[in-house]
Amino acid sequence: MSEIVLLGTGNLATHLFEAFSNHTNYKIIQVYGRTQESAGYFKDKVSITSDFRDLRAADIYLTAVSDHAIQEVIQRIPAQKGLVAHTSGSTPLLSLAQRNGVFYPVQTFTKNTTVCFSGIPVCVEADSESDTQLLEDMAKSISNHVYRLNSEQRKALHLAAVFSCNFTNHLYRIAEDICNKHLIDFKILQPLIIETAQKLTVSSAKENQTGPAIRKDQNTIKRQLDQLQATSLKELYTLFTQLIQQENEGKL
């Protein structure tokens, strides 16, 4: 049985706590929150504290705090022998503790939404092979999709996620705005949007590309550019059209 101290009380901390609750091999023995109130969710379930001096000895200290707070939190954990792992995709493996690691679940977490952790990929890294193995085993105990990624790869993965999730969501917003403006129920597009995402599990984005750009349908491209009013949206439309056409010709 490995004992874990969880530092953080937000969405990710809550979901990790639930994933490890009633686990045979891993037990969260304490949750740290900045204030007693912030740890309210946990108080009837596990020992809580808001004082670093009260942190208990554990095998693993897992931080689930905002990126900008990671360093400070780790530095305030009293000298201990446990492995200290953060859960951030965009933060490299640190060298602040004696043993350092990363335990990064690749998903966005929303409060009050139950997630099935087994389907969520977890990427692990540590500064020794034995600790990498330790985190890998821990990840495999809650997820069926565990990957070893080094900091350089995780940085690239984070960039890829910005394109495929953050920017994609903004494209959804543009589509939502166009629909609203024309009194069209945005729900009409949702099955197509979900199908476009799900298709990636059976074929590559390259194979799945459709639309006026790849068909070089100049009439539609011209007409759609005319439909757009904002200069920045015309610019975005033109840039995507060029990128899709160039990629397809192998020019990038």
Next chain:
Amino acid sequence: MSEIVLLGTGNLATHLFEAFSNHTNYKIIQVYGRTQESAGYFKDKVSITSDFRDLRAADIYLTAVSDHAIQEVIQRIPAQKGLVAHTSGSTPLLSLAQRNGVFYPVQTFTKNTTVCFSGIPVCVEADSESDTQLLEDMAKSISNHVYRLNSEQRKALHLAAVFSCNFTNHLYRIAEDICNKHLIDFKILQPLIIETAQKLTVSSAKENQTGPAIRKDQNTIKRQLDQLQATSLKELYTLFTQLIQQENEGKL
């Protein structure tokens, strides 16, 4: 019982044929294909023809052909009293037949993939109220999501689909390329991509926006721009970052 002649033998035609097979109120009585071979799939199931002169009298003539072929196909249907409807999202309501309509299923169809038509939105339009009703009833007999959209709205919907599906797929491709380049399994991102799409069914894209741009995390933005090599990708990253930040400040 309404009788339908289906013109076209591609993916959409096949899926429409299946959706209406064994239907109580609608019966596809004939399928037209450019050649006897192209209609091969249908030949043991229904009467087929490759000669416009052999088209049978029907209540509805439904074209499921490429956008550029719609006009020619409709013009070659011998003078008849039936309603002639096309299935194209990007084509306006035409005035080529005595009675004209649009029956547009909003989904991409892939051969050999069974689809459940009941979940696919269908948008209808016609040049009379009674024909709009006729198409609406026909759509409701196979789909639970039927909408009346005029040509102007359908044109806007098509533009919205280009942003939220075609351009989105290209963002997936960029992410896939970044992963491949760094020997990262693109599968790691798939659950997050699907979650980003599915979130739209519970909250708006505006509410769902996350990432460095909306957080105004200048360190990450600068670092990620440095990670990108191709000028066009730097340009795309910068444009999205501006759009997300401007939209959020209500400047657009």
